[in-house]
Amino acid sequence: xxxxxxxxKTFNKGKPNQVDAVNGIDLHIGSGExxxxxxxxxxxxxxxxxxxxxxxxxxxxxxxxxxxxVTELADYRRxxxxxRVFQNxxxxxxxxxxxxxxxxxxxxxxxxxxxxxxxxxHFKKEVKEKIATLGMxxxxxxxxPMGTLSGGQRQxxxxxxxxxxxxxxxxxxxxxxxxxxxxxxxxxxxxDKLIKDFKLTAILITHNLKDAYNYGTRIIQMxxxxxxxxxxxxxxxxxxxxxxxxxxx
Amino acid sequence: MDFYLTxxxxxxxxxGIALGIYISMKIFNIPDITTDGSYTxxxxxxxxxxxxxxxxxxVLPAVIISGAIAGALTGIIHTKLKIxxxxxxxxxxxxxxSVNLSFMGRSNLPLINTTSIFTxxxxxxxxxxxxxxxxxxxxxxxxxxxxxxxxxDFGIAMRAxxxxxxxxxxxxxxxxxxxIIGLAIANALTATSGYLITQFQGFADISMGIxxxxxxxxxxxxxxxxxxxxxxxxxxxxxxxxxxxxxIFQFVLALxxxxxxxxxxxxxxxxxxxxxxxxxxxxxFKKSL
Numbered sequence: 001x002x003x004x005x006x007x008x009k010t011f012n013k014g015k016p017n018q019v020d021a022v023n024g025i026d027l028h029i030g031s032g033e034x035x036x037x038x039x040x041x042x043x044x045x046x047x048x049x050x051x052x053x054x055x056x057x058x059x060x061x062x063x064x065x066x067x068x069x070v071t072e073l074a075d076y077r078r079x080x081x082x083x084r085v086f087q088n089x090x091x092x093x094x095x096x097x098x099x100x101x102x103x104x105x106x107x108x109x110x111x112x113x114x115x116x117x118x119x120x121x122h123f124k125k126e127v128k129e130k131i132a133t134l135g136m137x138x139x140x141x142x143x144x145p146m147g148t149l150s151g152g153q154r155q156x157x158x159x160x161x162x163x164x165x166x167x168x169x170x171x172x173x174x175x176x177x178x179x180x181x182x183x184x185x186x187x188x189x190x191x192d193k194l195i196k197d198f199k200l201t202a203i204l205i206t207h208n209l210k211d212a213y214n215y216g217t218r219i220i221q222m223x224x225x226x227x228x229x230x231x232x233x234x235x236x237x238x239x240x241x242x243x244x245x246x247x248x249x
Numbered sequence: 250m251d252f253y254l255t256x257x258x259x260x261x262x263x264x265g266i267a268l269g270i271y272i273s274m275k276i277f278n279i280p281d282i283t284t285d286g287s288y289t290x291x292x293x294x295x296x297x298x299x300x301x302x303x304x305x306x307x308v309l310p311a312v313i314i315s316g317a318i319a320g321a322l323t324g325i326i327h328t329k330l331k332i333x334x335x336x337x338x339x340x341x342x343x344x345x346x347s348v349n350l351s352f353m354g355r356s357n358l359p360l361i362n363t364t365s366i367f368t369x370x371x372x373x374x375x376x377x378x379x380x381x382x383x384x385x386x387x388x389x390x391x392x393x394x395x396x397x398x399x400x401x402d403f404g405i406a407m408r409a410x411x412x413x414x415x416x417x418x419x420x421x422x423x424x425x426x427x428x429i430i431g432l433a434i435a436n437a438l439t440a441t442s443g444y445l446i447t448q449f450q451g452f453a454d455i456s457m458g459i460x461x462x463x464x465x466x467x468x469x470x471x472x473x474x475x476x477x478x479x480x481x482x483x484x485x486x487x488x489x490x491x492x493x494x495x496x497i498f499q500f501v502l503a504l505x506x507x508x509x510x511x512x513x514x515x516x517x518x519x520x521x522x523x524x525x526x527x528x529x530x531x532x533x534f535k536k537s538l
Contacts, residue, residue, distance in 0.1 A: 053419070079421030086415060094412035098482065101405045109420045113406040115398070145482060 001169065001201040002029040002052060007061030009047055009225075021047040022058070023225035031168075034195050034202045036212045039222035040248065045205045048222070049173050052203065054078040066168060080110045083162030085155065085191075087174040092158035095147030099138065099157065102146050103127045106161035130160055134190065152183025159190050163198050170195060170202040177207065184208075188215060209244045221247055254377050256503035260496030261384040262449055263464050265442035267472075267495040268395055268488070270465030273435040275473070276399075277428060278411035279327070282338040282462050286345030287319040287436040289458035291443025293349045296358040296453035305369060309444065316440025317433040319345060324429030349455055356455040365448035384445065391441065392488050398434075399484045407431055439465070460516055467523045468494035474526060498522075 009022040022044045029035055037045050050056035051063055054075035062071045065081050083106075086092045093102050104119050124142065131139040134156055138149070146154060155175055162170055172191060176184035192215050195202045206212050212219055219236055221229040229247065231239060266288060273281035291312045298308040319341055326337040350356065366387075367380045398404045409417040410427045418424055447453045471494035476487055505518045 055418075074423070076418045076421050076423050079419060082419075084419040086419075091413060091415040092419070094409040094416055096412050097405065097409055101408070104402065104405055105409055105417070105420050105422075108402055111421075113402040113422060115401045115403050117397075117400050118402045119400075119405075143482075 001031040001033070001066060002027070002203075003062075003064045004028075004048075004051070005062045005064075007051060007058045007063065009044075009051060009056060010059050013059070021225055022051065025061075025225075025227060027220075027227065029201060029203070031201055032199050033218055034192075034200075034204070034216040035218045035220060036204045036206060036216035037220045037222060038206060038209065038212050038244070038247070039228075043222040044225040045222050046173060047225075049171055049203060049205055052169070053082055053084055053171055081167075082169045082171060083109065083165075083167045084171045085158050085162065085173065085175045087177050089151040089154040089158070089178060093146045093154050093161075096145055098143050099131070099146055099149075100124060100127060100142045102157070103130075103142075103161055103164060106164040109165040109167075111165070130164070131157070134160065136186075150183070152179045152187060155179060155183070155187045156190050159187065159194060163194055163200075167198065168201060170200045172202065172204040174205050174207065176211070191215075209248075210241070213239070213241045213244055219244075251377065252503055252507060253500065254381070256499040257496055258377070258380055258384060258449065259446075260499035261381075261388050261492075262445040263442050263468065263495045263499065264388045264492045265391065265438045265440070265445065266461065266465035267468035267491050268391065269435040269438035269442075270462070270469050271472070271488070271491045272395075272438070273432060274466070274469060276408055276411050277431045277435075279334045279428065279432065280338070281320075281323060281334060281432055281435060283319055283323045283341045283345075283432070283436055284338075284439050284462040284465060285458040285460065286342035286349070287316045287439045287458075288443040288461045289349050289453075289455065290315050290319055290345055291440030292447035292453040292457055293352050293358070293443075293455075294440070295444045295447045296360060297352060299360055299363040299365065299448070300358065302363065305364070305366060309441070312440045312444040313437045316443075317437040319440070320432040320434070320436025321429050323436070324432035327432075328425035328428050346455070353453065353455065357452060358454075359452040360448065365451075366445070367448055380449065387445070388492065391438070392492065395434075395438070396485050396488050399488075460519075463516075463519055463523060464495070464498060467498045467519065467526070470494070470523060470526050471497050 004025055004027040007022055007025045011019040011021055025048065039045050047056055051058055054070065054073055058071060062069060064070060065078065070078055100119055104123065108118065127142055128139040131142065136153060136156065138153060138157065175191065176187050179187060188211055194200065204216060217233045219231045220227055266284060269284065273279050294312050294315045295308055298311055323337045323341045326332050326340060327334045367383055370383060371379060372382045373379050399408065406417060406422045407427060410422065410424050414424050469491055472487065472490035475490050481487055501522055502515065502519065506512060510518060
């Protein structure tokens with residue numbers, strides 16, 4: 001599904017503050033895999049995710065999604081495959097827009113945004129039914145601005161928004177970092193369920209080693225812009241939670 | 250009474266600027282001051298076409314297109330050359346001064362023996378009331394178009410662009426293109442104000458746009474005060490409040506003049522008035538904390 005070949009990314013090349021964020025990564029992620037990436041700050045996790053999303057264009061190397069070379073493709077064009085959940089709940093939703101309007105945009109992620117009114121009674125009903133599956137009671141608030149909700153509620157809705165339109169790849173960049181433990185749990189469970197139900201290929205970045213242990217089919221440790229460890233499903237099941245902590249020891 | 254009717258008429262003429270600033274400032278979160286230039290441009294284009302006796306159905310589209318080009322230029326400078334929006338607006342506004350001057354060939358162009366939008370139709374006998382009805386129809390049509398636009402999928406994407414850029418890019422929208430289109434729409438609206446005022450006052454003048462951006466800002470800020478007080482989320486009500494803001498703004502100016510304030514101090518009064526509306530809610534808000 002995702003192929004990363006010999007990718008390097010250097011920021012501020014030739015300047016005193018030069019950063020070699022990604023130093024030659026080769027990675028193949030198959031369809032339906034749920035990859036968890038762990039690593040200390042500055043290890044290049046987020047840059048790698050941004051390289052897949054298109055927010056960052058590699059210095060050298062190629063990125064392809066579903067057999068298409070997307071190395072030079074802008075992020076807004078990659079939305080035909082990719083949905084994202086950001087670390088900051090404010091980044092994934094528009095605060096001043098109603099929940100309904102946010103969902104409308106998500107529902108046409110892969111389509112052009114035309115000059116017709118798409119928010120009709122039929123659409124409202126569809127959104128209400130989708131939101132009701134979260135069990136948060138938010139289906140009664142769809143006319144409210146997104147900004148009136150809590151961070152956890154917004155992250156859960158962002159997850160739901162990603163499957164409003166056809167989605168193959170889900171990128172989760174520390175989606176629970178800004179949340180309290182209970183909300184974080186709800187968001188992670190929702191993500192896991194959606195990934196399984198919709199057979200999504202997913203990449204999750206997290207600092208929470210418990211989540212890294214509990215979720216996903218494959219685990220990758222990064223450091224200094226390279227892949228240090230790559231544990232596939234077979235090995236991951238025999239992995240102990242303490243082994244993970246030892247990696248950072 | 251006539252005094253206040255004139256204020257009302259002017260307020261309606263300025264509704265284009267108010268809606269334009271509402272789009273650039275509130276929807277796109279871009280401080281756009283191309284306004285001074287695109288407003289004059291609208292007036293200049295109107296005066297040139299009318300003095301050359303061009304039919305009305307050509308004048309308005311020409312005004313809209315010229316305003317849109319000015320706005321799009323600011324948008325392109327801002328997004329493609331990554332120049333601060335304020336500076337991009339100043340650059341285009343400054344350049345437009347020369348453009349306007351060379352279009353007119355002189356600093357003032359009166360409309361003599363021409364048919365204006367206000368003399369085209371005679372709905373009622375009183376000329377001022379006639380002007381009022383024509384303006385009202387014009388403003389209602391413009392508001393309906395903008396309101397509809399903001400309700401469409403494209404409009405939702407526009408509103409999200411100024412709100413959460415990372416989100417809207419992840420949802421497949423080219424934000425650069427969206428901003429360019431948004432600034433084009435905003436300045437096209439501004440140009441229609443130049444179009445109306447030029448016909449209303451009977452001339453276009455090179456200095457008619459100086460400081461006009463404050464009229465739009467003031468209108469939007471008045472509207473925003475109401476929007477915040479009453480927690481309004483409806484697009485339609487917001488647009489109506491912006492129009493009301495434009496009229497209220499002119500009424501306040503008319504009131505200041507009528508109580509005998511020196512006309513030379515009008516811009517100072519305007520600035521203080523806008524400052525008051527901006528600061529009053531914040532001052533009282535702080536006390537309640």
